[in-house]
Amino acid sequence: MQKNSQQQFSEWIGKTQSASSTLTIAPMEGLAATLDRNNTTFSLGDTLPPLWHWLYFLEPSKQSELAEDGHPHRGDFLPPIPLPRRMWAGSRLNFIRPLVVGEAIERRSTIQSIKLKQGRSGSLGFVCVAHELSDSSGVLLIEEHDIVYRDMPTGNISAQPPLKADEEHDFARTVTPDPVLLFRYSALTFNGHRIHYDRAYAKDVESYPGLVVHGPLLATFLLELLADNYPSATLSGFSFKAMKPVFDIESFQVCGTKPDNTGNAKLWIVDNAGNLCMEARAELAST
DSSP: OOTTHHHHTGGGTTOEEEEEEEOOHHHHHHHHHHTTOSOOOOOTTOBOOTTGGGGSSOOOOOGGGBOTTSSBOSSSSSOOOOOSEEEEEEEEEEEOSOOBTTOEEEEEEEEEEEEEEEETTEEEEEEEEEEEEEETTEEEEEEEEEEEEEOOOOTTOOOOOOOBOOOOOSEEEEEOOOHHHHHHHHHHTTOOOGGGTOHHHHHHTSOOSSOBOOHHHHHHHHHHHHHHHOTTOEEEEEEEEEOSOOBTTSOEEEEEOOOOTTSEEEEEEEETTOBEEEEEEEEEEEO
16 A cells, blocks of 8 residues: 555544344344353343344445455445455454443444554554444444555565463363354454354465354454353453454353453463464453
């Protein structure tokens, strides 16, 4: 990308988009089944589990408005960064009040920052979108969502070697992903990104070794693990960062530690080689 590219996208900073959604039960039942939860029954008035707001505020773009990768063409709300590969790089969330099933919720999204860099793996673009979820009484949740754009890989680029996970976990579970799991999560979130369900596209076009497991699905697995071990815990904050893609060609491990004296618990995902794929921190208001 040219040096002046960052300046050409400056008009997108501060751009806003609003959406509304009612927290209906059907998507929750679908995600609970996809996560293999024992309890898949919900009622109006229940509290929405953390991160399950990603089931709502979907963007039903017309088929004719989609790019080759399955995402809507860029240049409407998100800037038209000319890099072909796109991933959810991470998020930082503050949980202010519970989201209640059956309630109507408003989401206001703002382009917070756009940064273009040159890394060891080529050109990179980072877009941070701030989301604020509110009901009639005020703000419920604040989220900063990081999106990364990358060049296609070439044989002349030396990628950053993966980090090894060096933390001892207190609890863990193994997940074996498959195309059905990824398809179901794509369907629930109306995510048309082909790297999650089109193996030929993922391998032949974007040069991945297999189907890519969704970053938000990995983050959801982390909080599911925490909830399994601390079912009464209340979250005040959660942040995660994707370190290395996870693919459907092998199992991965979801790991966590007990909360420390300040209520912070570390969570992470490693692949079979012990490479750190995602790191996260949960802030517990109570356990």
